[in-house]
Structures are given as C-alpha cells and as structure tokens.
Amino acid sequence: MYEYDRGQYLLLMSECPCDVFDYFDVDYMHGLNVFDCKDHLNNTEQAYIAGWCNVSPKDGKHFVFINLSRCTDDVHTTALVMHEMMHMSFELHKDEEELITWAEQEAIEIVSLIKLL
Numbered sequence: 001m002y003e004y005d006r007g008q009y010l011l012l013m014s015e016c017p018c019d020v021f022d023y024f025d026v027d028y029m030h031g032l033n034v035f036d037c038k039d040h041l042n043n044t045e046q047a048y049i050a051g052w053c054n055v056s057p058k059d060g061k062h063f064v065f066i067n068l069s070r071c072t073d074d075v076h077t078t079a080l081v082m083h084e085m086m087h088m089s090f091e092l093h094k095d096e097e098e099l100i101t102w103a104e105q106e107a108i109e110i111v112s113l114i115k116l117l
Contacts, residue, residue: 002117009062009088011110013117017042017049020065030054044072051080053087064088071114081114082107 001019004011012023021027021034028034032049040048052065064084071077085103093099 004113006064006106008092009064010056011064011066013066013068013114015068017047017065017067017069020049020052024057026057029057042067042069044069051084053084053091062088062091066110066114068114068117074111077114078107078111081110085110 001023002011002013003023004013012020014020018034018037021029021037026034032052037048040046042048047067047070049065050067050070052063054063055061056063064087066081066084070080082103085106086099088106089099089103093102
C-alpha cells in the first residue's frame, strides 16, 4: 500500500482493492466489506473497488483510494483519478471553479505519482 498525506486527505494506492480494509484494520466500511472484495474478480477490467473517496473509520479524516490495477493506460488512469478527486473536492469546496480546478490540479499530481511507481 502506498500512502501519501495530502494535507486535506490521505491518498492510498494499491494493486489490490482489498488492501484498503487491511489498512484500516476493518472487515466492513461504508457499506462495503472485505469478504465480498475477496470473492470478487479483481483485475484490469473489473474490480470491487476501482477508486474510493470516503472518511477513515479510525479518525474521520478523508481518504482517497486508487486501485492501481485499474490504471492500465494514461486515459483510464487520468479518468479514474479525476473521478475520485471530484468526489474529494465536493467535500472540500463549494465554489464551482475552485472545486473543478482543485480536482484537476490534484489529479495531475497523483497521475504523475502513479507514473513513477
């Protein structure tokens, strides 16, 4: 699991979507569970979790999880990351332009991080 403190949220990234449950040491979280995750066919085409924006069950801080196995090319990676950053930005911003611009800037930085892995 890759972990980055992004200040306003925690960025988590892994090849396995079930790792997010291990990270928080829980079996159930926000309507999802590790058992269904393990039973699901998780690959480059489908996954129990491709990306996830929510709050930590430990401390209530926002997190974003990116399933790296779904980051198969620049287009799909950018779309997935931008999708999750929009969710995160809705939690942090009210102004439309600020909301979109922040998500875009975060997506650029995160896609750049992913390309280094």
